[in-house]
Amino acid sequence: MAPPKAPPDTPTRDEFAALDAARAKLDGDVSALRNSIDSNNSDIGSLKAEVGSLHSKFDELLNRLAHPVTTKTEPASTHTLASSTTGASTASSTFDAASTPPSPVTPKWNSAEAAFRGGMTPSSVSVGKNIRIQLPDAEESGRSFNIKPEELGFFHGVPEDTALFLSNIEAMRVSETDSGLDAFIATIRTNFRPPIAVIRQQARARRWLPDSEDVVHYTFVKAAMLKTGWENMGEDELVSEVIEGIDPSIAKLVQTPFRADPTLSALRSELRMQETYWRAEYGRPL
Incomplete structure (x- = not known):
């Protein structure tokens, strides 16, 4: 009579052996993972401490920004320094520890000095060179500006060229309001009217x-x-x-x-x- 057969769903001996090997490998991996976590616990703790310190510093910075601290300026103290000289005589000198040398004062722009170095202003200027126009108005007596030769052009006293020459000056007068220009134009028209x-x-x-x-x-x-x-x-x-x-x-x-x-x-x-x-x-x- 033949021995009874095992049910079809029953694991074989080889399968049991494979399961035991897999379980052993899993236990080894879990053990290695635990060892790794345990070895890194100190690093994780220090990282947490650093993050906590950063949070504290950030909160302190926000608090300072929200409530700025006003510093009270105390008057400068005066100290006396004693200096010894040869013999028995001594001299004392006093200086202000908080004193600073006065800042240099920026001189006011003077267009006359910029236009004519050395303070030498020509008595008469021929047309075609740099012409300095000074406002006669008392309120703006210090204001002046320079006209470049290429902006003004050249005028040689020919009546037929008067209109062309004055047209450039008329165009400048629109942007540079100056009664000196009006007088200049009137003089040219009177003497060189074409x-x-x-x-x-x-x-x-x-x-x-x-x-x-x-x-x-x-x-x-x-x-x-x-x-x-x-x-x-x-x-x-x-x-x-x-x-x-x-x-x-x-x-x-x-x-x-x-x-x-x-x-x-x-x-x-x-x-x-x-x-x-x-x-x-x-x-x-x-």
Whole structure:
């Protein structure tokens, strides 16, 4: 008779051996993990202590920021130092321990000294050199500024060049309000007044030079020349004449001349914006 067979779900001897080996390995791993944790306990403790110290310092810093400590300044104490000399005589000197040497005082800017070194101001200045203009007003008697030769230009006493020369000065007067400029312009016009026909011809012929000036400077110069040739010219006529001397690629975009009450101020604002796009589009930097 055959021996009874084991149920199919019963583990075999080999499987029992494998389970015992796995259990032994697991116990070894758990034991190694415990040993590792035990060996690192000291490091973990020191890390916790450092974190706690950082928290304490951070809380102290926040407390100082929330409640700043005001320090009371005490008056400087005076000490007496004794110094011995040869013989029996002695001398004492007193000094302030908290005293500091006075800070150097920055001298006030003097444009006259900057313009003319050594205090030598020329008695007469020919046109074309640096001209120093002093305000006659008593309230601003110390204010002056220098005009560079390239800004002023050259005038050789030719009446036909008077309008061109004064137009640059008129443009400067808009930004530099100075009664000295008014007197200078009046003197030039009195002594070198050209024929009115020449002034008007030059005013009409003046055009924008995009490679040497911006469009706003052109509008100031052109308007000054037009006002010299036609003293009673209105704003709308001035705007139209100024537009005539501008490059058509910009002039066609300007809308100020078509408005109800065109002004030179509105024209300059619009031209300034259009010039920026025009120079970028056509590659014409100033």
